[in-house]
Amino acid sequence: MNYDRANLLDLSVLACIEKECFPEDAFSLRLLKNLLTNAKSVIIKVTTPSGKIIGNIIGVRKKENNKTIGRICSLCVLKKYRKKGVGVQLLQLLQEEFCKSGITEVRLEVSTHNEAAKQLYKRSGYQMTNTILRNYYNDGTDAVVMRKNFFCH
Ligand SMILES: CC(C)(COP(=O)(O)OP(=O)(O)OC[C@H]1O[C@@H](n2cnc3c(N)ncnc32)[C@H](O)[C@@H]1OP(=O)(O)O)[C@@H](O)C(=O)NCCC(=O)NCCS
Numbered sequence: 001m002n003y004d005r006a007n008l009l010d011l012s013v014l015a016c017i018e019k020e021c022f023p024e025d026a027f028s029l030r031l032l033k034n035l036l037t038n039a040k041s042v043i044i045k046v047t048t049p050s051g052k053i054i055g056n057i058i059g060v061r062k063k064e065n066n067k068t069i070g071r072i073c074s075l076c077v078l079k080k081y082r083k084k085g086v087g088v089q090l091l092q093l094l095q096e097e098f099c100k101s102g103i104t105e106v107r108l109e110v111s112t113h114n115e116a117a118k119q120l121y122k123r124s125g126y127q128m129t130n131t132i133l134r135n136y137y138n139d140g141t142d143a144v145v146m147r148k149n150f151f152c153h
Pocket of ligand 1: 021022073074075076077078081082083084085086087088089109110111114115116117119120121123
């Protein structure tokens with residue numbers, strides 16, 4: 001698999017991938033376009049050797065008080081390619097991008113029902129916080145906030 005920064009040419013494919021992963025909460029084309037062009041956001045795509053995009057991760061740098069933290073907005077791997085380490089690798093590469101901007105704290109929201117994602121994040125060193133966001137998703141499910149502090153080499 002190849003991992004690389006996504007660009008505007010990837011817009012429509014990324015929109016389809018988001019829809020497959022988040023049928024109820026997919027980012028709109030407009031929001032994705034904004035994320036692809038905004039200097040504060042990072043989208044990393046993963047491509048098969050034949051050039052098909054099969055997943056992506058979206059992160060945003062966010063100022064909080066005097067500190068910049070990273071936020072993970074989306075992580076998606078197409079069904080057929082799951083459970084092969086692609087999600088963990090995308091997460092690792094986004095963390096490295098964050099490190100380049102001096103970010104050492106990352107937060108994310110994940111559905112309380114999403115065992116696969118919660119496991120992936122736990123395995124990658126993220127911890128659950130006490131913050132539960134009620135009715136966060138369009139289907140009415142809650143989100144839990146997870147966070148990680150790390151050192152950059
Ligand atoms: C969550 C998601 C990105 C995981 O991607 P993936 O490429 O399959 O993940 P990986 O293969 O890197 O898995 C890493 C670890 O996550 C955990 N994990 C992944 N899928 C899992 C599942 N179905 N059940 C339980 N744990 C799971 C495991 O601990 C796994 O490590 P292991 O294979 O050594 O046991 C993928 O399932 C997905 O796109 N889901 C739909 C969208 C989504 O829910 N995104 C997260 C929202 S924030």
